[in-house]
Amino acid sequence: MAAVESGTCERPADMAAVKCLSSSAPLALRIVAECPVSKARACVLTLPHGPVNTPVFMPVGTQGTLKGITVDQLEDLGCQICLGNTYHLGMRPGPELIEKASGLHGFMNWRRNLLTDSGGFQMVSLVELSEVTEEGVMFRSPYDGKEILLTPEQSIAIQNSLGSDIMMQLDDVVSSTVTGPRVEEAMHRSVRWLDRCITANKNPHRQNLFAIIQGGLNVGLRKACLDEMTKRDVPGFAIGGLSGGEEKDDFWKMVTLSTDHLPREKPRYLMGVGYAVDLVVCVALGCDMFDCVFPTRTARFGSALVPWGSLQIKQKQYAKDLQPIDPECQCATCQRHSRAYLHALFKSDTAAMHHITIHNISYQLTLMRSVRQSIIEQCFPEFVQSFMKRMFPSSEQYPSWAVDALASVNITLD
């Protein structure tokens, strides 16, 4: 079940640790290389719609489309997996229609892998009138005002209709800044809902259900959640309830605690993380998969991601700047267009957004490919050091949380 690799610098397959899961899950994780210093690892995750090289950033195509980009453009960027949002797609066009279109793959004509969330996060974040009970999440439809109850069973039913390669359990999401008994309640409920989701999955042979570790910023609760959930034979785990405005010092400690207790042979998905520094640090802490709307959302406001931060292309300073966004970038935008032209185009047409979106996705995917290559070549710590040097003008500006997090896995910065 080992995946066919196209890379040339990797260790031969016989030396790599190949582990198939005990269950018949439609997923195989082959660990291609592990960093001898940190917890970083490079794997091939084989899913029903092809291989995914990890660490991987997964762009978000909320409503069955990635913001103005065609599926061919996304494929050409080398994207092997992207996200769809169950809440949005469940509302419009609805699971029945998508099922008639042979699932979300057929509906949007995407040939590679898809991951769908449970819909719970959007209900808590987008819909004001939501109430969580043991049964599920009650909310009012923003389209017709009707009260709707989303249960774990319904979330999975919708995701079964969508036909995603990876489904997420419905979890009880509380803001990461909330403390007290509500956090504990949410953690225990998420475990109970995981069991209901596992039972509800009609397609365990072709759709992978991931558990989501909760427990807020409380070490004891996180640990308890890890203990409970790792008893279940799910194909993969997500680290949830983070990147919601908590202190970065708390954030990374919860991430590293989670990866310490997650099984080595299963993929680890850190939800909602997409800033370049966060990605690199969390790869060092042992995470394999990431998603975030940031790179595509910020593109539409004219913010182009570069190895030294970002360019606000709409600012006047770029009106006569004839360089590409990043002279070293190989994306279609940088190969053809200057900052000055993109600046001008932003005043006329949406294609300006598409150009930056293409560039930003390319930036994210290229960053993760470089990270992966350095892990395979056993020089990930050096990669992290040069990455940080490029990103910040001086080491005094390194965020202390990142320095601490990297030090915790034996990567020291100058």
Place this chain on the structure above:
Amino acid sequence: MKLELSKVVRGCRLGVLTGIGQTGQHSLEVPGCLLYTRCATVPHLTQDTLHTLSSLPAVTQVTLDSLAEHYEVLEEFKEGVRKFSGLHDTALYCSLQDPAATCPTGHITNKTVSVWGSGGRIELTVAKFMAMQAAILPDFYQSMADGETWQANTSRKRVRKAVDRTLAHLDECLILHHKTQELKQAEIFGVVEGGDIREERVRSARETAKRPVAGFVLDGFQSAAMEQDLRSQLITAVTTELPQEKPRLLQGVGRPDEVIECVEAGVDLFEGFFPFQVTERGCALCFNYIIVPDPETAGTSPPTVLESNGESPAVEKLKENGDSSPENMTQFELNLKDTRYREDFCPLVEGCGCYCCKNHKRAYIHHLLVTNELLAGVLLMLHNTAHYLGFFRALREAMAVDRLQDFKTRVLQ
């Protein structure tokens, strides 16, 4: 630039415009349309998506109103808007106004015209206009013109003034054109004005034809300005006065039915903005332009559009759409926002070879439109452009085999 006419039947001209561009490498079949852009980009499209379309027109239209505010950078750049915007293998035509935008009236003076960019009004003298052309570096461009004669009840005096001013602008443009080193390779089209007054149209055409221009732009005929019968009469009167060997470009007319009528009145070139307008109202061009082949040639023609799925005429759909259909929607399009397409798993047009029709279904486009997704504009623009270019191709083919009337009947059915 040279127009080679292969056939002229009752005023309709079929041929090829050759020798376009600095090295004369481009040619454009007529009747034909230009590739429409805003700020030198086909709306919604990147080069990747644009080039999924085959046989794009060899000439791209850029509009001065979308470029005027970028004059400073273009002037410093010195290599023209083609290179500045990352366009490669295309010839450029520069018009004064964006045919898909309406600009406020009442700002024209004897010496100036105005264009509107994102930052507001920019007033142009001939000197400024020509300096901008020298920075844009088109292969051909229209001279500066007073085209503000399209509103109803424009007085005879105002129309006469528009003709006089436009001729004066042309003379000034020509003087500066010959003095401008950067424009040595470029050519000027003179602009024919005259509103809806026949004598003024004829005067404008005659006088413009006396000047050393490479071709003619027919202005003030835009769709809202007049009924097609009057437009056809006036254009016929104008083209009668124009030399056969120079091309005629009609501004502001894009509807397929009007295009055919104007071709019959002697027009060669059109602006390609119509697919963009259709896209902006969330619609898809769907009209049938394939004429049933002669029994003798049957089997040799390309696959027919629409015939295979027994599509009913779009006109009926338009009626059924009733009040919910978008403003200005024509009989040539489908309103993809309509709930009837929610579960329609057909391509926009059966047999269409565009990226959108090969990859996506109506239900998906409907979903993208109701959720306000940017991809809707991309996919509709691809299909509508492909369909529109196909219409022009079929028009030329019909003329070549003397079946223009069959073609017209098919398009208008």
